[in-house]
Amino acid sequence: METKEVFINGLGLIGSSLARAIKKRNPEIIITAADTNKNTLKYAISNKIIDKVVENLENIKTADIIILATPVDQIIKMLHELSKLQLKSGAIITDVGSTKQAILKAAEELVQPSVTFIGGHPMAGSHESGIAAGRADLFANAFYFLVPLKTKNKQIKELQSLLQETNVKWFEIEADTHDKLVGQISHLPHIIAATLVNRTENEFADSKLGMELAAGGFKSTTRIASSDPAMWSAILKTNTTILIDQLAKYQQQLSEVQEALSNGDQEQLYNLFFQAKNSRDKLN
Numbered sequence: 001m002e003t004k005e006v007f008i009n010g011l012g013l014i015g016s017s018l019a020r021a022i023k024k025r026n027p028e029i030i031i032t033a034a035d036t037n038k039n040t041l042k043y044a045i046s047n048k049i050i051d052k053v054v055e056n057l058e059n060i061k062t063a064d065i066i067i068l069a070t071p072v073d074q075i076i077k078m079l080h081e082l083s084k085l086q087l088k089s090g091a092i093i094t095d096v097g098s099t100k101q102a103i104l105k106a107a108e109e110l111v112q113p114s115v116t117f118i119g120g121h122p123m124a125g126s127h128e129s130g131i132a133a134g135r136a137d138l139f140a141n142a143f144y145f146l147v148p149l150k151t152k153n154k155q156i157k158e159l160q161s162l163l164q165e166t167n168v169k170w171f172e173i174e175a176d177t178h179d180k181l182v183g184q185i186s187h188l189p190h191i192i193a194a195t196l197v198n199r200t201e202n203e204f205a206d207s208k209l210g211m212e213l214a215a216g217g218f219k220s221t222t223r224i225a226s227s228d229p230a231m232w233s234a235i236l237k238t239n240t241t242i243l244i245d246q247l248a249k250y251q252q253q254l255s256e257v258q259e260a261l262s263n264g265d266q267e268q269l270y271n272l273f274f275q276a277k278n279s280r281d282k283l284n
């Protein structure tokens with residue numbers, strides 16, 4: 001099926017970046033969209049990021065591809081809404097949510113047999129949110145996870161072709177493996193950054209000195225603490241079990257550092273930084 005019409009729900013950083021990339025490569029594709037923020041929709045129309053605003057979900061029956069790009073809890077809510085509509089036969093629904101097990105479970109229960117669901121997650125983004133922060137090249141050279149509900153190569157190719165302009169590296173993965181992986185490399189770092197900022201703020205609560213004196217070390221470690229709280233609390237809620245385990249292991253590691261300091265174990269402290277430097281130097 002040739003893609004003629006795409007509907008995007010949620011035109012923030014990720015939804016609008018995908019819309020921009022689709023329009024850049026395929027200006028003839030009609031992009032319709034909905035968003036709870038009216039100013040976002042005005043911005044999208046006046047900047048020609050989309051062609052039409054969808055006021056009533058009945059009007060998405062002509063869409064070939066539906067992209068769900070709201071916070072994860074709202075993606076699950078939208079899957080419920082979509083299950084009540086008669087969508088175009090052969091349509092593809094995909095999402096961009098940062099967790100996959102809860103979304104795939106909802107899709108399995110709700111998506112109609114004539115429709116294909118392909119879970120998606122671009123592994124790129126920003127601490128900034130909203131439509132104005134979006135860019136067509138936001139995902140260039142990033143990994144883009146795909147978690148098909150039932151393997152359907154034709155539909156996967158169709159989605160990849162629609163998003164060709166993003167220049168991503170496609171990576172197929174199972175939902176549980178995905179959530180463990182991103183728990184460790186994305187969700188845990190966001191928890192650590194947020195708690196470090198809050199702990200530091202508390203530390204200086206009664207002092208004239210403060211966080212404003214921080215330099216590159218603190219700033220680069222905590223940039224992601226500026227991310228949207230609604231988005232992140234929804235992510236954590238859908239990856240709880242995995243994160244509890246990963247946090248326990250991280251706390252154990254912190255305790256070992258504390259013990260090495262108490263024991264004046266210089267070798268252990270050296271090894272901490274030596275091992276970390278070796279690993280981090282390999283990441284570009």
Ligand SMILES: NC(=O)c1ccc[n+]([C@@H]2O[C@H](COP(=O)([O-])OP(=O)(O)OC[C@H]3O[C@@H](n4cnc5c(N)ncnc54)[C@H](O)[C@@H]3O)[C@@H](O)[C@H]2O)c1
Binds near residue numbers: 036037
């Ligand atoms: N920010 C990142 O770095 C990043 C990266 C990859 C994936 N994601 C995932 O992408 C999704 C969107 O994140 P974002 O960074 O674009 O957030 P964002 O806040 O920039 O955009 C979300 C948009 O959804 C709209 N929205 C919220 N609830 C809605 C609803 N019920 N119906 C319609 N619109 C609604 C908001 O008004 C906003 O425009 C999230 O699921 C997130 O987990 C984010």
Ligand SMILES: O=C(O)C(=O)C[C@]1(C(=O)O)C=C[C@@H](O)C=C1
Binds near residue numbers: 098185186187
């Ligand atoms: O670069 C950032 O600011 C991000 O937080 C992007 C980031 C991450 O790397 O954790 C955030 C959430 C996503 O699901 C994917 C990417």
